[in-house]
Amino acid sequence: MLQVILDHYNYWIAIFLMMVGFYTVVARGNLVKKLVGLNIFQTSVFLLYISMGKVTGGTAPILDDRFQVYSNPIPHVLILTAIVVGVATTALGLGLVVRIRESYGTIEEDELDLADGET
Amino acid sequence: MIITLIDIILLTFMGATAFAILRLRSLFAVVMLSGIYSLLAASMFVSLDAVDVAFTEAAVGAGISTVLMMAVLALTGERERLPARTPILPLVVVTLTGAALFYATFEMPAFGDANAPVNLHVxxxxxxxxxxxxxxxxxxxxxxxxxxxxxxxxxxxxxxxxxxxxxxxxxxxxxxxxxxxxxxxxxxxxxxxxxxxxxxxxxxxx
Amino acid sequence: MRHHRVLRIISKLLIPFIMLFALYVQFHGDFGPGGGFQAGVIFASAFILYGLIFGLENVRKVAPPAVVTRLIAAGVLLYAGTGYAGLFGGGNFLDYSVLRADPVAGQHLGIMVIEFGVGTTVAATMITIFFLFAGRDR
Incomplete structure (x- = not known):
């Protein structure tokens, strides 16, 4: 039982974080809060990838004669670039939020719907 | 064993921080907590041997992201309004999706398995x-x-x-x-x- | 924040070290953790710190927006240009082995150049984004 928990704890937390982020995106009306939720979602995916690449007893994939076992470097590469792309897209989202605020005077989703006559 | 313990504590902290971000109304506190969340994630990545990723997450998530969010809060205001109705549908969708994913994890290779398919290919x-x-x-x-x-x-x-x-x-x-x-x-x-x-x-x- | 003497002096002391550290991360990324992405962000954070403490107009004098915006494109062009250099050297696109007589030396050179391109683009993008958000009038 303990072994099952230890084997899957990373995945479970990744799923919990993903769902918290997902819920923040769909259920919260504030656009900045939505972007923070999106970041949490994103980090949960990072965590899932990196957890899958971990090898027990391994070390960071920087080659040295003293070590034999290394963790899988491929997820690291994928996630490394994803983080920087993530902040670039977050900046784009925040730029949109600033423009929406300037045009509508609010960043709450229901007030924006009201302003657009979509209720 | 001590590494496993550190992992579990860091992961639990991450979960708690994310939940606090969801619950809090003050966007200033939310942004600060998201910086803490990134720092916890970076520590977790070090413990998972991904030092390059940890470095990036610490510099980007805890540094630049927080500065940008603060700059936007200065332009847009820092209080979140309470939603008009309690959102039931999102909660149902999130619970169902989470349950399905949770069920799927039992098919995943065990954490740290050197013979997991992901570690065998290139x-x-x-x-x-x-x-x-x-x-x-x-x-x-x-x-x-x-x-x-x-x-x-x-x-x-x-x-x-x-x-x-x-x-x-x-x-x-x-x-x-x-x-x-x-x-x-x-x-x-x-x-x-x-x-x-x-x-x-x-x-x-x- | 120009009136806070402690912040002013500490940040003045820190900024050169932040930049030096960014360069270390940039060029030591082949041997330890680091590389263009991280170095770019750290380098940009030195400018952002300067901007936060001494005001936007002062940091705009140090890093003129016209220059910084051109650097965004310059980094991508440097990266793609290295790819074409491999192509003209008789290899595939982004094949650095042909850049030098010794393939491993060629790889090393190619990686250093493209990491520099990545660092330039990331740093310039982050600085530009900060300028745009901080310079927005309320």
Missing amino acids: APHYLKNSFAEVGLPNVVTSILASYRGYDTLGEVTVIFTAGVAVMLLLGGRKGDDAGIKREPADDAGNADSGDDDDRDTRGGAA
């Missing part, structure tokens, strides 16, 4: 041959810049594009460019400029 080749082929001790850099250089070129282009897009959105002075502000008037063909009074009447009409 990674051994990189770890074994990259020093002879590329000559760098840091395998992550070898893959990033050489084996998958094409990928990274794409990523740099994405960053370039995001920078250009933010320039387009925020580059002009407030209100004097052909931006979002004047588009509804052009489309609808009336003089409705979208300031406060007009919005109320339009909302009422709908």
Whole structure:
């Protein structure tokens, strides 16, 4: 039982974080809060990838004669670039939020719907 | 054993921080907590041997992201309004999705398994041959810049594009460019400029 | 924040070290953790710190927006240009082995150049984004 928990704890937390982020995106009306939720979602995916690449007893994939076992470097590469792309897209989202605020005077989703006559 | 304990504590902290972000109404506190969340994630990545990723997450997530969010809060205000109704449907969707994913984890290889499929395909080749082929001790850099250089070129282009897009959105002075502000008037063909009074009447009409 | 003497002096002391650290991360990324992405962000954070403490108009004098925006494109062009250099050297696109007589030396050179391109683009993008958000009038 303990072994099952230890084997899957990373995945479970990744799923919990993903769902918290997902819920923040769909259920919260504030656009900045939505972007923070999106970041949490994103980090949960990072965590899932990196957890899958971990090898027990391994070390960071920087080659040295003293070590034999290394963790899988491929997820690291994928996630490394994803983080920087993530902040670039977050900046784009925040730029949109600033423009929406300037045009509508609010960043709450229901007030924006009201302003657009979509209720 | 001690590493496992550290892992579990860090992961639990991450979960708690994320939940606090969901619950809090003050956006200032939310942004600060998201910085803490990134720092916890970075610590977790160190413990999972992903030192390059941890470095990036600490610099980007805890540094630049927080600064940008603060700058936006200064422009937009820092209180979140309470939603008008309790959202039941999102909660149901999230619970069902979470349950399905939770069920799926039992098919995943155990954490730290050296024989997991993900660790068997090209990674051994990189770890074994990259020093002879590329000559760098840091395998992550070898893959990033050489084996998958094409990928990274794409990523740099994405960053370039995001920078250009933010320039387009925020580059002009407030209100004097052909931006979002004047588009509804052009489309609808009336003089409705979208300031406060007009919005109320339009909302009422709908 | 120009009136806070402690912040002013500490940040003045820190900024050179932040930049030096960014350069270390940039060029030591082949051997330890680091590389263009991280170095770019750290380098940009030095400018952002300067901007936060001494005001936007002062940091705009140090890093003129016209220059910084051109650097965004310059980094991508440097990266793609290295790819074409491999192509003209008789290899594939982004094949650095042909840049030098010794393939491993060529790889090393190619990686250093493209990491520099990545660092330039990331740093310039982050600085530009900060300028745009901080310079927005309320």
